[in-house]
Amino acid sequence: MYDSYRLRDNLESLLDGIREEMLRKKKEDRISFLKIEIQKWEQKVLGDRVQFRRLLQEGELNIDPEVFENELDEEELAIGRIYLWINAMESGNDIFESDSKMEDKGDIQDENTLTFEPDPTNQYMDIHQVAKYLQVSESYIYRLSSEGEIPRIKMGNLIRFDKDEIDKWMRRKRG
Secondary structure (H helix, E strand, O other): OOOHHHHHHHHHHHHHHHHHHHHOOOHHHHHHHHHHHHHHHHHHHHHHHHHHHHHHHHOOOOOOHHHHHHHHHHHHHHHHHHHHHHHHHHOOOOOOHHHHHHHHHOOOOOOOOOOOOOOOOOOEEOHHHHHHHHOOOHHHHHHHHHOOOOOOEEEOOEEEEEHHHHHHHHHHHHO
């Protein structure tokens, strides 16, 4: 059976690994490293799509075609996150700066701190959740939001992000 949560966990782990390896690089080498990673990943997804279509035509596919297409779409969204990182860094934004400062301080929590656990059933995310989803800093999301660069829903002082709209936006950003 198709397990979209397992796929997302695997993609999150893969993105975390790429991000960690990128952060170990010199700042001037980070963009080229990410571009190489994207190239490899896009080639893999393209190869998977070609093989998928061949297996489908030959009747040798043991998975629902829609399920397989969904998996590849999830991978393309993950690739879109890396494109977002590159675009931000090319425009001079260190979107990981606040994250590395937080890592230096450790996980300091008090009784007033809310711990975030993503809820895959929730369609709407707040700034913290969308930053975690896209793996960028909250300050970068605040900037994108204030400039109207990212789709959002404003309700008085509250800002929410529709996950489907964020995914569509990521696809458009990939070009």
